[in-house]
Amino acid sequence: MQSDNSGPIVKIRDVQPDCVNFVLSECDLALANSVRRSIMAEVPTLAIDIVEIEENSTVLADEFISHRLGLIPLQSDDVDSLLYNRDCSCGDYCELCSVVLTLHAKCTSEGIQTVYARDLLVEPNHSNLKIGQPILNDDANKGSVICKIKKHQELKVKCIAKKGISKEHAKWSPVAAVGFEYDPWNKLKHTDYWYEEDADKEWPKSDYCAYEEPPNPDEKFDYTAKPNNFYFDVETVGTINPNEVILRGIRELRNKVAGVIYSLDEIVARNANEGNAENIGGAGFGTVYGGATQYGGTAYGGTAYGGGTQYGGTAYGTQYGGTAYGNNSAGNDDYNPTTGWD
Amino acid sequence: MVAPKERLGFNTLKTTKRFQNPPKDETAFPLLAEAIYPHIHSFNALTEGPGGGLLNLAVKDIGKKTVYDSTEHRSANKLKIWIDSVQLMKPAVGSFDKTSLDRKTYPAECRERMSSYRGKLMLKVCWSVNDGPEMSEVRDAGYLPIMLKSNRCHLQTMSPEELVKCREESDELGGYFVVNGLEKLVRMLIVQRRNHPMAIVRPSFENRGHAYTKYGIQIRCVRPDQTSQTNVVHYLKDGNLTFRFSWRKNEYLVPVMMIMKALAETNDREIFDGIVGSDSSDSFLTDRLELLLRSYKSYGLHSQQETLAYLGDKFRVVFGVADDMSDVEVGKEVLRRIVLVHLDSNEDKFRMLLFMIRKLYTLVANDCCADNPDSSQHQEILLGGFLYGMILKEKMDEYLASITQQVNTDIDRGTGINFSERKYMTRLFSKVNENIGQKLQYFLSTGNLVSQSGLDLQQVSGYTVVADKINFYRFLSQFRMVHRGSFFAQLKTTTVRKLLPESWGFLCPVHTPDGSPCGLLNHLSHKCKVATEDSDVSKVGEALSLLGIVPKHGFAAGPNVCCVQLDGKVVGWCTHEQGRIVADTLRYWKVERTHGLPLDLEIGYVPPSTKGQYPGLYLFGGRARMMRPVKYLPLAKEDIVGPFEQVYLNVAVRPSEIESNIHSHVEFSPTNILSILANLTPFSDFNQSPRNMYQCQMGKQTMGTPGVALAHRSDNKLYRLQTGQTPIVKAKLYDQYGMDNFPNGTNAVVAVISYTGYDMDDAMIINKSADERGFGYGMVYKVEKIDLGMNRRRGDPITQHFGFGSDEWPEEWKGKLDADGLPMIGTKVEEGDPIVAYFDDTVGKTKIKTYHSSEPGYIEEVKLLGDNNDEELQMLTIKYRIIRDTQIGDKYSSRHGQKGVCSRKWPTVDMPFSETGIQPDVIINPHAFPSRMTIGMFVESLAGKAGALHGIAQDSTPWQFSEDDTPADFFGEQLLKAGYNYHGNEPMYSGATGEELRADIYMGVVYYQRLRHMVNDKFQVRSTGPVNSLTMQPVKGRKRSGGIRVGEMERDALIGHGSAFLLQDRLLNCSDYTQTSICRSCGSLLNPQTSVPRIGQKSSIRCRSCATKIESETLLKDVDESEIWEDGQSNRFIGGADTTTIGIPFVLKYLDSELAAMGIRMRYNVSPK
Incomplete structure (x- = not known):
């Protein structure tokens, strides 16, 4: 397990239209798990977020149909071309931040008619982009069932699909499950594979055992060893290609790290401007919140809360006796840059 | 031996197809219909069966009432009046409705209109004047509530398809009534077994009189119309016996000898022999009998006629019989109505009485033991239909009595009476209250029994319950519920609540609630039936004589010979050896179905024993008995056994434990002893038994699917789980009872792990994404009834009309309401929003009704309800849909009594x-298991996981596995095949760090139920809010946004912690802290008052008692004008300025005022001065 400083290595074992199986090696467990987490929760996709119901005479309640619509996977390959609704300058929604789908189903014949995801039509604003079309992965190309209607029942809705991430709601998840495994032989003894009589009989061998050397019983246990190979098995819901999901997951992760670097840099730059650049190290956080500029002294001290005017002196002084809350600027119990928490 | 396991299916397609096209012939779930059989068939028995049904038997038993048209009987005309027959119609629209083409009324309409499902009760009243020709008239006795699916219900023979057309469930069960829109159910009660004399030792018997002892023989005799009369023979200290009965809630005690002499023309010798038999050497017995016979001599009544006349004379007034009856006739009437009423002939009664006396003496001599009234052996079930018939009988009796009463009133008033004139009779009928149906409706809606006789029952209320439709489990189990009687609920002893081995197979040992009704509220085992018809016992006598039973034997008596009784009638005697053979042969014959014996004949052979139960051969074929099927080994056929005989039968539980010459029967399945619900608990044989009890309770509180015809119901509150699933792990009975029509939970992937700390103490963590995908998503339907005519008196003109008026009203109402003033479907309403607009003529304004609930709801349905009089619309119901997605604090449970509260939705x-x-x-949390030992849940998890992986349904019927064939192995193999660990463990990784967890985790699929206890219904918060106006303390109650009391014990705890500040905060500051003024000088809290402010000055607080009133202007000489102050009544004062403000609890002021009212002054020392 020698690192040759070349960085993480990805070895793809298998790719299918909706899943990918790969090995991530030469990296830390923390990084591997971060990739897993950002794939699951941070990759933006498109999902129906607002449903305007014009007519619903089905047996299902409005909010229940809306919920079902929300969970329908929508094509999100080009979701990057959309803005987040919250970042968009429009008031409600617009074509920069949303995709509009419509559904109109009415049963005119005897018997039961099923409304499928394929009946959702994308309004043609984004026609040239791969975005918003319902995913129809089944053999009949019908997609998910939305509801069933009988004669004279009707469902007419306008759906506004928005960009979002799964951290907010599960409907924006690009993946169904992310398989994640390391150390198939349990050489690191992270877990103990409890058994009653015979571990070999009771525990199935991992598929990944073939990729690693079986443990040598004579070898001494290396307690410094760290996991090195991480076996991923990513299964998507079809909204984004599996390789894209991983790439975007890594991108999101990178952006987050970049965000941290950016704000650190910003602080450094600002401190340099003010001429106390040596303050970066140990007191790093002190500078972010502290420093005389942002919160201290001027903003709160004295005027708004402090000082003898509003809370100090008069108001509290009489009721609780002069001392309890003090007369000075400590009237705000915010962080005081000079004394710390008082 | 490893038995091959049956495989269950999910039957998804079959279920779907059946749902889309309900069967056109019959229900797919006959077991369900069987479960409520006793209810429906006991109701049917009222109008069908031998003698034209129970009601017609009842009117025969009531007999004829006689009344004279003048107090002078010799010259008076005599009217005999009686009810000849009773008829009950099917529910139909009334005659006032001229427009309806389909005149039938269906139950769904009654549910939605909040009316009652009832049919006309018709009485054919006959009378004859001076014993002349019979006249008759059919009288309408009001509308009687009809049981659904009974023979008077339109739904009775409908196929599922037709039922759906009638807006019912496709497998509607019936068995309940619809009263004022509520579904009401008469619950089954346990009563003493009929027609069998029971030996009883009861200390309270001593309270009857000074010589009374605790010994008695009690028999509950049931007439053919199912009304009952209890007779007791008491043993007195001196060896004498008295006969006790109660009539119209009064108790009467008669010497037993008097009854016997009245029953038959007999002599002392005959009585002596009939009791002693051949045991004349038993001096205990002969001494007492001698005394019994001697002491009666004092009455000086020798012949039967004399005795009857004596009895008749004493009971003439009590029985209120016709004046023209002779004393002897009255005496006979007493015997007919009171003594051993299950028997027709006096001879039979006489012999039964002899038997009872001998049994009593044997009990006193301690040669036999007392019978246990708490054991199922001596119990039967009082069925709803029979109780209904009993009440009806009494009401019809009262009706006849009220007619005679009316005649007497007419005599008193001097109204002209002419019985032979039709006009007078019609007037007579119209003057009495004929509405019997209304009285029965009152009974059903309140459960209160209004009765002069008490109907031989021990309680007056609690006979009916609302058939809750919280979910299908709850609904179904209510029909299988048997109550011991509310009298027993107050008993301090727990003996009545004990689970006795006698109830094996009849009452479920698992399914009883914990808490106060524990053991009193039982449920029938799922194979237990209750007889609703008399078995045909006409051929039993023949069979007995074939077996050599002598019908009558001069010297046969006592426990040394075997007395053969059929339904409480002594039919013969034989030796004990012969008795056993007779019993065995009878059983063989009846199972063989030869000799005309009914299969459900109960053959209770009690063998001779040392101080055991009094021996004999007791045959029963009556109604209301509990029965259950077991396999009869000699013929390998089904036998129906009852609780009386089962005690003496050897029934093997499994075929493997049969021993030859010991077992005569074997259970068809060990699960037969469990109730329907207890059977559905998966792998309940692996659980600690209290957990199975808890599951039976929680299954009934689950938010599930109450039904599918929800659109045609108007229940006040209805819970519904939107995402119900069929369980992967289910018992065979689950499918047979069609539970998939009403799913009750969701299959969840459950990991048993202590992971975040949020799963402490029975809390559970729900995956946030699972919640977002709809796990446990449910809703509540609430129905509000709006009746504009509610405050309008009958006959008043309608002044309020739905809809908007032409006056001006706020425009924003239009956002929620449609042009007709009614809310639009799908509108979201929040507290204070308008839900309906109406125009009020009296003020000429449009008004609204508002939504009263802090929880927002959606309008689901608006139903306009017409009344019966074709008037303008005055009533409607609005159904709200309230969303209940999972909140932190909502309660969930698995099917193993493992409940928990959701503590977090974890990312x-x-x-x-x-x-x-x-x-x-x-x-x-794994800590949920060690102490509770719900191994069944582990097994379910294992089975569910294997089932999910292989796509198969798993059978979880209890007692399918054994020590050699464990479920751990069975499902372990399946898991191994699917590539999983044999024991259901899996290595897992921490989601936060990605590191492999130190231990492998037990993860599987468990069916989870969402319980109806939700925080949204329970949370109680208050900072400030409404206070009690008298004490100024916060009010109580969640509804009124009150506070939670910090009571004495909480106070003690706070004191113990020394948390004085908190204590002051709770008890004073957050309670009734008040600032008030006090006079420093006189120390009064009540006297200071606010002065009237003068111009340019502030008002001040002055003490009225310390001030000097200015009576005349002369006092004002040296006084500065500014010193003078005025109260509100223009009185002027000087002084009293020495006041200050203090903070006190307001109740102190209240106390002070109360004391002042009693003339006690409170004085407070104020310091510093």
Whole structure:
């Protein structure tokens, strides 16, 4: 397990239209798990977020149909071309931040008619982009069932699909499950594979055992060893290609790290401007919140809360006796840059 | 031996198809219909069966009433009046409705209109004047509530398809009534077994009189119309016996000898022999009998006629018989109505009485033991239909009595009476209250029994319950519920609540609630039936004589010979050896179905024993008995056994334990002893038994699917789970009872792990993503009835009309209401929003009704309800749909009594996950298991996991596995085949760090139920709010946004902690802290008052008693004008300025005022001065 400083290595074992199986090696467990987490929760996709119901005479309640619509996977390959609704300058929604789908189903014949995801039509604003079309992965190309209607029942809705991430709601998840495994032989003894009589009989061998050397019983246990190979098995819901999901997951992760670097840099730059650049190290956080500029002294001290005017002196002084809350600027119990928490 | 396991299916397609096209012939779930059989058939028995049904038997028993048209009987005309027959119609629209083409009324309409499902009760009243020709008239006795699916219900023979057309469930069960829109159910009660004399030792018997002892023989005799009369023979200290009965709630005691002499023309010798038999050497017995016979001599009544006349004379007034009856006739009437009423002939009664006396003496001599009234052996079930018939009988009796009463009133008033004139009779009928149906409706809607006689029952209320439709489990189990009687609920002893081995197979040992009704409220085992018809016992006598039973034997008596009784009638005697052979042969014959014996004949052979139960051969074929099927080994056929005989039968539980010459029967299945619900608990044989009890309770509180015809119901509150699933792990009976029509929970991936700390103490963590995908998503339907005519008196003109008026009203109402003033479907309403607009003529304004609930709801339905009089619309119901997605604090449970509260919705990425990326929907703490020992839940988890992996349904019927064939192995193999660990463990990874967890985690699929206890219905918060106007303390109650009391014990705890500040905060500051003024000088809290402010000055607080009133202007000489102050009544004062403000609890002021009212002054010392 020698690192040759070349960085993480990805070895793809298998790719299918909706899943990918790969090995991530030469990296830390923390990084591997971060990739897993950002794939699951941070990759933006498109999902129906607002449903305007014009007519619903089905047996299902409005909010229940809306919920079902929300969970329908929508094509999100080009979701990057959309803005987040919250970042968009429009008031409600617009074509920069949303995709509009419509559904109109009415049963005119005897018997039961099923409304499928394929009946959702994308309004043609984004026609040239791969975005918003319902995913129809089944053999009949019908997609998910939305509801069933009988004669004279009707469902007419306008759906506004928005960009979002799964951290907010599960409907924006690009993946169904992310398989994640390391150390198939349990050489690191992270877990103990409890058994009653015979571990070999009771525990199935991992598929990944073939990729690693079986443990040598004579070898001494290396307690410094760290996991090195991480076996991923990513299964998507079809909204984004599996390789894209991983790439975007890594991108999101990178952006987050970049965000941290950016704000650190910003602080450094600002401190340099003010001429106390040596303050970066140990007191790093002190500078972010502290420093005389942002919160201290001027903003709160004295005027708004402090000082003898509003809370100090008069108001509290009489009721609780002069001392309890003090007369000075400590009237705000915010962080005081000079004394710390008082 | 490993038995091959049956495989269950999911039958999804079959269920769907059946749902889309309900069967056109019959229900797919005959077991369901069987479960409520006793209810429906006991109701049917009222109008069908021998003698034209129970009601017609009842009117025969009531007999004829006689009344004279003048107090002078010799010259008076005599009117005999009686009810000849009773008829009950099917529910139909009334005659006032001229427009309806289909005149039938269906139950769904009654539910939605909040009316009652009832049919006309018709009485054919006959009378004859001076014993002349019979006249008759059919009288309408009001509308009687009809049981659904009974023979008077339109739904009785409908196929599922037709039922659906009638807006019912496709497998509607019936068995209940619809009263004022509520579904009401007469619950089954346990009563003493009929027609069998029971030996009883009861200390309270001593309270009857000074010589009374605790010994008695009690028999509950049932007439053919199912009304009953209890007779007791008491043993007195001196060896004498008295006969006790109660009539119209009064008790009467008669010497037994008098009854016997009245029953038959007999002599002392005959009585002596009939009791002693051949045991004349038994001096205990002969001494007492001598005394019994001697002491009666004092009455000087020798012949039967004399005795009857004596009895008749004493009871003439009590029985209120016709004046023209002779004393002897009255005496006979007493015997007919009171003494051993299950027997027709006096001879039979006489012999039964002899038997009872001998049994009593044997009990006193301690040669036999007392019978246990708490054991199922001596119990039967009082069925709803029979109780209904009993009440009806009494009401009809009262009706006849009220007619005679009316005649007497007419005599008193001097109204002209002419019985032979039709006009007078019609007037007579119209003057009495004929509405019997209304009285029965009152009974059903309140459960209160209004009765002069008490109907031989021990309680007056609690006979009916609302058939809750919380979910189908709850609904169904209510029909199988048997109550011991509310009298027993107050008993301090727990003996009545004990689970006795006698109830094996009849009452479920698991399914009883914990808490106060424990053991009193039982449920019938799922194979237990209750007889609703008399078995045909006409051929039993023949069979007995074939076996050599002598019908009558001069010297046969006592426990040394075997007395053969059929339904409480002594039919013969034989030796004990012969008795056993007779019993065995009878059983063989009846199972063989030869000799005309009914299969459900109960053959209770009690063998001779040392101080055991009094021996004999007791045959029963009556109604209301509990019965159950077991396999009869000699013929390998089904036998129906009852609780009386079962005690003396050897029934093997499994075929493997049969021993030859010991067992005569074997159970068809060990699960037969469990109730329907207890049977549905998966692998309940692996659980600690109280947990199975808890599951039976929680299954009934689950938010599930109450029904599918929800659109045609108007229940006040209805819970519904939107995402119900069929369980992967289910018992065979689950499918047979069609539970998939009403799913009750969701299959969840459950990991048993202590992961975040949020799963402490029975809390459970729900995966946030699972919640977002709809796990446990449910809703509540609430119905509000709006009746504009509610405050309008009958006959008043309608002044309020639905809809908007032409006056001006706020425009924003239009956002929620449609042009007709009614809310639009799908509108979201919040507290204070308008739900309906109406125009009020009296003020000429449009008004609204508002939504009263802090929880927002959606309008689901608006139903306009017409009344019966074709008037303008005045009533409507609005159904709200209230969303109940999972909140933190909502209650969930598995099917093993493992309930827990959702403590967090944990983000998916942070959840632990398996190598395949599976994350649990639910995390529960491993500490939930060691003390509770719900191994069944582990097994279910294992089975569910294997089932999910292989796509198969798993059978969880209890007692399918054994020590050699464990479920752990069975499902372990399946798991291994699917590539999983044999024991259901999986290595898991921390979601937060990605590190493999130190231990492998037990993860599987468990069916989870969402319980109806939700925080949204329970949370109680208050900072400030309404206060009691008298004490100024916060009010109580969640509804009124009151506070939670910090009571004495809480106070003690706070004191113990020394948390004085908190104590002051709770008890004073957050309670009734008040600032008030006090006079420093006189120390009064009540006297200071606010002065009237003068111009340019502030008002001040002055003490009225310390001030000097200015009576005349002369006092004002040296006084500065500014010193003078005025009260509100223009009185002027000087002084009293020495006041200050203090903070006190307001109740102190209240106390002071109360004391002042009693003339006690409170004085407070104020310091510093």
